[in-house]
Amino acid sequence: MSNDFLQHLLAALIYSLLGIVIFIVSFMLIDRLTPGSLWKEIIDEHNTALAVMVGAMSIGISIIIAAAIW
Numbered sequence: 792m793s794n795d796f797l798q799h800l801l802a803a804l805i806y807s808l809l810g811i812v813i814f815i816v817s818f819m820l821i822d823r824l825t826p827g828s829l830w831k832e833i834i835d836e837h838n839t840a841l842a843v844m845v846g847a848m849s850i851g852i853s854i855i856i857a858a859a860i861w
Contacts, residue, residue, distance in 0.1 A: 806860050809860065810853075810856045810857065810860055813856050814849075814852055814853060814856055817852050817856075818848075818849065818852065821848065829841065829845060833845065
């Protein structure tokens with residue numbers, strides 16, 4: 792394999808890990824800022840509307856991170 796390929800592979804891995812870490816930190820921050828526990832409401836109370844909102848929030852955060860890293 793060429794040296795360029797390895798450099799690009801390493802850069803892709805670093806950016807992927809960076810994106811995952813940023814996503815986890817931002818998700819934890821949003822969980823802390825909202826009243827109550829998101830997971831308790833979704834799992835114990837079966838709050839479907841909250842689950843849809845959390846899913847949409849996750850997609851939105853992912854799009855922002857992907858655009859920032861690109």
